[in-house]
Amino acid sequence: xxxxxxxxxxxxxxxxxxxxxxxxxxxxxxxxxxxxxxxxxxxxxxxxxxxxxxxxxxxxxxxxxxxxxxxxxxxxxxxxxxxxxxxxxxxxxxxxxxxxxxxxxxxxxxxxxxxxxxxxxxxxxxxxxxxxxxxxxxxxxxxxxxxxxxxxxxxxxxxxxxxxxxxxxxxxxxxxxxxxxxxxxxxxxxxxxxxxxxxxxxxxxxxxxxxxxxxxxxxxxxxxxxxxxxxxxxxxxxxxxxxxxxxxxxxxxxxxxxxxxxxxxxxxxxxxxxxxxxxxxxxxxxxxxxxxxxxxxxxxxxxxxxxxxxxxxxxxxxxxxxxxxxxxxxxxxxxxxxxxxxxxxxxxxxxxxxxxxxxxxxxxxxxxxxxxxxxxxxxxxxxxxxxxxxxxxxxxxxxxxxxxxxxxxxxxxxxxxxxxxxxxxxxxxxxxxxxxxxxxxxxxxxxxxxxxxxxxxxxxxxxxxxxxxxxxxxxxxxxxxxxxxxxxxxxxxxxxxxxxxxxxxxxxxxxxxxxxxxxxxxxxxxxxxxxxxxxxxxxxxxxxxxxxxxxxxxxxxxxxxxxxxxxxxxxxxxxxxxxxxxxxxxxxxxxxxxxxxxxxxxxxxxxxxxxxxxxxxxxxxxxxxxxxxxxxxxxxxxxxxxxxxxxxxxx
Amino acid sequence: xxxxxxxxxxxxxxxxxxxxxxxxxxxxxxxxxxxxxxxxxxxxxxxxxxxxxxxxxxxxxxxxxxxxxxxxxxxxxxxxxxxxxxxxxxxxxxxxxxxxxxxxxxxxxxxxxxxxxxxxxxxxxxxxxxxxxxxxxxxxxxxxxxxxxxxxxxxxxxxxxxxxxxxxxxxxxxxxxxxxxx
Numbered sequence: 001x002x003x004x005x006x007x008x009x010x011x012x013x014x015x016x017x018x019x020x021x022x023x024x025x026x027x028x029x030x031x032x033x034x035x036x037x038x039x040x041x042x043x044x045x046x047x048x049x050x051x052x053x054x055x056x057x058x059x060x061x062x063x064x065x066x067x068x069x070x071x072x073x074x075x076x077x078x079x080x081x082x083x084x085x086x087x088x089x090x091x092x093x094x095x096x097x098x099x100x101x102x103x104x105x106x107x108x109x110x111x112x113x114x115x116x117x118x119x120x121x122x123x124x125x126x127x128x129x130x131x132x133x134x135x136x137x138x139x140x141x142x143x144x145x146x147x148x149x150x151x152x153x154x155x156x157x158x159x160x161x162x163x164x165x166x167x168x169x170x171x172x173x174x175x176x177x178x179x180x181x182x183x184x185x186x187x188x189x190x191x192x193x194x195x196x197x198x199x200x201x202x203x204x205x206x207x208x209x210x211x212x213x214x215x216x217x218x219x220x221x222x223x224x225x226x227x228x229x230x231x232x233x234x235x236x237x238x239x240x241x242x243x244x245x246x247x248x249x250x251x252x253x254x255x256x257x258x259x260x261x262x263x264x265x266x267x268x269x270x271x272x273x274x275x276x277x278x279x280x281x282x283x284x285x286x287x288x289x290x291x292x293x294x295x296x297x298x299x300x301x302x303x304x305x306x307x308x309x310x311x312x313x314x315x316x317x318x319x320x321x322x323x324x325x326x327x328x329x330x331x332x333x334x335x336x337x338x339x340x341x342x343x344x345x346x347x348x349x350x351x352x353x354x355x356x357x358x359x360x361x362x363x364x365x366x367x368x369x370x371x372x373x374x375x376x377x378x379x380x381x382x383x384x385x386x387x388x389x390x391x392x393x394x395x396x397x398x399x400x401x402x403x404x405x406x407x408x409x410x411x412x413x414x415x416x417x418x419x420x421x422x423x424x425x426x427x428x429x430x431x432x433x434x435x436x437x438x439x440x441x442x443x444x445x446x447x448x449x450x451x452x453x454x455x456x457x458x459x460x461x462x463x464x465x466x467x468x469x470x471x472x473x474x475x476x477x478x479x480x481x482x483x484x485x486x487x488x489x490x491x492x493x494x495x496x497x498x499x500x501x502x503x504x505x506x507x508x509x510x511x512x513x514x515x516x517x518x519x520x521x522x523x524x525x526x527x528x529x530x531x532x533x534x535x536x537x538x539x540x541x542x543x544x545x546x547x548x549x550x551x552x553x554x555x556x557x558x559x560x561x562x563x564x565x566x567x568x569x570x571x572x573x574x575x576x577x578x579x580x581x582x583x584x585x586x587x588x589x590x591x592x593x594x595x596x597x598x599x600x601x602x603x604x605x606x607x608x609x610x611x612x613x614x615x616x617x618x619x620x621x622x623x624x625x626x627x628x629x630x631x632x633x634x635x636x637x638x639x640x641x642x643x644x645x646x647x648x649x650x651x
Numbered sequence: 652x653x654x655x656x657x658x659x660x661x662x663x664x665x666x667x668x669x670x671x672x673x674x675x676x677x678x679x680x681x682x683x684x685x686x687x688x689x690x691x692x693x694x695x696x697x698x699x700x701x702x703x704x705x706x707x708x709x710x711x712x713x714x715x716x717x718x719x720x721x722x723x724x725x726x727x728x729x730x731x732x733x734x735x736x737x738x739x740x741x742x743x744x745x746x747x748x749x750x751x752x753x754x755x756x757x758x759x760x761x762x763x764x765x766x767x768x769x770x771x772x773x774x775x776x777x778x779x780x781x782x783x784x785x786x787x788x789x790x791x792x793x794x795x796x797x798x799x800x801x802x803x804x805x806x807x808x809x810x811x812x813x814x815x816x817x818x819x820x821x822x823x824x825x826x827x828x829x830x831x832x833x
Contacts, residue, residue: 172706173703248690248694249694250698251694251697251698408703411703411704412703412706414704417698417704418698420694420697420698420701420703420704421703422697422701422723446723446727447723447726447727448720448723449702449716449717449719449720449723450720450723450724451717451720451721451724507716507717507720508720509702509716510701510702510703510716510719
């Protein structure tokens with residue numbers, strides 16, 4: 001196969017990102033050295049000394065050290081993609097890193113070493129995934145299918161495409177996450193049926209790496225061939241989508257979609273963070289809201305939430321120094337009370353999606369759960385109650401979207417002529433008319449690609465340009481919708497006012513991205529369309545980002561792993577040294593010496609390491625031995641008024 | 652009849668311009684159609700012409716994008732009985748809703764009266780009255796839909812028939828708006 005034919009599928013998530021590839025045997029997740037498919041969507045960017053390029057760490061390492069580097073560790077960047085300052089007002093209070101308004105209603109992340117756009121931050125995550133795929137496949141990867149929440153608007157989709165470009169990837173298709181999940185579900189179903197008919201019995205797991213329902217569970221007369229209707233309930237780290245689909249003869253047709261791009265697991269964590277902050281304030285009179293504290297509380301809340309999915313209660317203990325402690329037990333029912341409103345909001349969106357598709361809950365043959373947040377028992381219970389049936393839980397909710405993206409990548413490279421995805425546009429598209437009202441041209445839930453044409457004319461004699469303001473959304477007034485920008489039709493032939501007949505074509509492509517063209521019918525002349533986005537990056541900015549993005553082309557897998565591990569060793573030792581300087585006085589002298597010794601030993605071993613597996617083990621062991629120091633750092637972070645903790649070395 | 656959009660033998664695409672919605676599915680321009688057949692043709696043709704299967708060559712990609720967009724619109728219209736009647740009426744030379752907004756003699760007064768009654772019942776929270784009105788509006792919609800169907804089956808017909816169909820379709824819009832308000 002030609003390298004140009006390799007298209008990987010990428011799930012660029014709020015919390016985790018994954019990359020998958022489909023070969024002849026089916027789609028599979030590409031995992032890291034430790035067998036984990038997930039890459040935390042966390043990026044740490046630290047300025048280097050002198051003029052050296054900044055040090056960039058992506059994934060687990062960046063996540064582990066987030067508390068020590070609150071201002072230079074970026075997480076949940078997906079929530080900022082394609083958004084403006086006004087959109088994220090509510091968000092800001094929960095971010096440990098700083099954001100500032102950029103040009104044209106964009107946001108920039110402000111880091112100690114400079115400002116970055118959300119597209120650039122996402123590109124670092126995509127690049128790490130790309131490298132992972134290249135190591136696995138042993139050849140360069142230049143093309144990808146990237147998934148986005150179905151409810152993403154034009155600006156958010158464009159931003160995702162730019163991020164891909166900046167990571168050296170041609171984004172051949174933007175696919176909606178729930179749709180990708182349905183695709184993986186369909187393939188899994190087909191594999192299951194094929195295996196069953198071949199062996200005459202049910203299989204526990206398909207070759208596609210999808211773990212399928214065990215014997216006797218959820219058996220229904222449904223297969224790839226028999227038409228059926230499914231609902232995909234996708235509750236991820238930051239976004240919620242519900243899509244209904246008809247699966248018939250290999251065609252996956254989305255009937256409707258609804259969602260909220262700011263509703264997900266992050267919000268459940270925040271409910272816990274807010275509770276803890278309030279109680280600490282009430283009980284101890286302490287305000288724990290520094291960037292580092294936000295980061296530490298986030299981690300804590302996430303752990304509590306995950307525990308409560310499997311246990312009836314979880315214990316929170318915070319050592320706030322000077323004998324002040326905060327501790328309490330949080331029971332599952334209490335947590336459910338905190339998030340009940342958010343869960344009900346998802347069900348109202350389910351009702352809207354069903355209404356738009358002219359379906360009743362009972363018309364749904366299967367409810368597929370996607371996204372880590374669907375592990376929460378309350379979510380499962382309420383979804384089951386709403387649809388009147390137990391959801392289908394045989395798929396791994398973390399991996400199904402990436403697997404589906406890989407399937408779509410295989411379709412796009414021509415390997416599955418029997419399959420087709422027909423998606424819809426989540427938002428209505430319209431133009432602003434006199435008085436600021438919106439004239440809708442394409443209604444939400446219209447199958448894409450789709451097209452609308454509209455006739456315009458001029459007002460004054462000799463007028464050669466017409467301006468259109470294009471918006472996306474359901475509201476009556478343009479000001480309440482999302483602006484896609486001004487489209488200026490230029491080079492019209494000069495004629496008396498009202499005479500030109502300008503036909504404007506609005507074409508939504510299969511990515512859900514708008515293309516506008518215009519023609520003056522009397523002269524047959526094509527008008528040029530100049531777009532001034534009200535939002536987002538200009539072409540020059542996109543080019544700059546793409547140019548500046550560091551592109552590695554590493555082929556030697558061993559060499560690459562060595563570089564990665566050595567970087568991690570550097571990073572860990574540097575972090576530990578910094579932490580030791582700040583908080584070493586809180587350890588016993590023996591503990592301090594022990595850590596010093598460990599640092600030297602690790603350094604020495606790393607400098608002449610031949611056995612990379614052994615180096616990896618030592619690195620992990622080093623992490624365990626410095627755990628107490630890390631705990632102290634977290635505690636201090638919680639009580640420090642700012643992210644500059646009291647420095648004993650200064651006194 | 653087959654779709655004119657692609658060659659079944661070699662998979663080559665042809666532009667969609669110049670064909671009406673019925674042509675795209677290889678169906679005769681008639682109100683009565685078998686929805687299962689329409690759907691079958693839609694799925695087959697979509698699979699054959701969709702940009703996902705024609706992304707390799709740029710000129711094919713654009714043609715496939717336009718053809719797909721047109722096919723999707725055609726399916727949306729033909730699959731919906733009322734939109735189908737509307738489309739067929741214009742295909743046979745009837746006026747569009749923009750050209751002729753007239754309705755039958757009692758439609759406007761009736762709609763206004765119903766709207767007022769609805770408002771009143773809502774304000775005074777007369778639940779049984781509301782349910783009754785809801786029922787009336789549903790019945791009106793259904794009756795008008797049957798009238799549309801009845802007339803559309805007789806298309807192309809004469810000028811009078813087409814005018815009657817236009818007016819029934821216009822009336823249906825008023826009733827549908829009322830129903831949306833419920």
